[in-house]
Amino acid sequence: MSKVIQFGENVPGYNIPVLNEREIRASAGIFFLATFTSLMFIMFKNNFLPIKYVITIFLTDFIIRVFINPKFSPSLIVGRLIVRNQVPEYVGAQQKKFAWVIGVALSATMFVFMVVINSYSPITGIICLICLVFLFFESAFGICLGCKFYSMFYKAKAQYCPGEVCDAKSKQDIQKTSGVQLLIVLAFIGFVFLTGFLFNQYFSKQPYDLFGIFKSAQSK
Numbered sequence: 001m002s003k004v005i006q007f008g009e010n011v012p013g014y015n016i017p018v019l020n021e022r023e024i025r026a027s028a029g030i031f032f033l034a035t036f037t038s039l040m041f042i043m044f045k046n047n048f049l050p051i052k053y054v055i056t057i058f059l060t061d062f063i064i065r066v067f068i069n070p071k072f073s074p075s076l077i078v079g080r081l082i083v084r085n086q087v088p089e090y091v092g093a094q095q096k097k098f099a100w101v102i103g104v105a106l107s108a109t110m111f112v113f114m115v116v117i118n119s120y121s122p123i124t125g126i127i128c129l130i131c132l133v134f135l136f137f138e139s140a141f142g143i144c145l146g147c148k149f150y151s152m153f154y155k156a157k158a159q160y161c162p163g164e165v166c167d168a169k170s171k172q173d174i175q176k177t178s179g180v181q182l183l184i185v186l187a188f189i190g191f192v193f194l195t196g197f198l199f200n201q202y203f204s205k206q207p208y209d210l211f212g213i214f215k216s217a218q219s220k
Helices: 021-045 049-067 074-082 093-116 122-141 179-203 213-219
Strands: 018-020 090-092
Touching: 018 021, 018 093, 021 049, 021 074, 021 090, 021 122, 049 074, 049 093, 090 093, 093 122
Parallel strands: none
Antiparallel strands: 018 090
8 A cells, every 4th residue: 555655756776755857747748738728718719618627637637646646647647658768867756746736736726716616817817827837847948846945845955856956066068158149149039029120010911821722611
């Protein structure tokens, strides 16, 4: 029973339970895509049905992770299958558990408001935005924002963070950003704004059907 109800896995060479960051990122990407798509249904179709399913699945998945075992989380299982050919990147399980408890709290609040009460408000909008930001940073950059709060509540230092960010060390040359590179980024931002100012009247025109395929399909 103890092997069923546990958090993290024991891996030789690591003195604490760990998780595979690669499958966690894959899972976050799946939930980000599902949540973002559901929001598009709300914005363009005023259809709240997909987000209710996503919230229910999200909450159930995170409850399994936190209170039973991440090994049995459906999204993490799918993530494991997706990245099965990649070398695992082990991260400390404890800070991930703290982050996922935050996920349970946020998704449970959304579940009560949108599924049980069947309502929406600025509260649900803000929580949904927070979840999207958390999921995006995890999937795109490998940055666990929830884990950042771990040290604020626990004196013990987090171990085995993604990218070894917990360990203070000097950056390698390939990680450093020069002043010239920063100027390039600023110049590119200026270029985007200038392009929008000069060519907005052309960009805003509705494109026409070059081959008339869609127009003929609509007429049928």
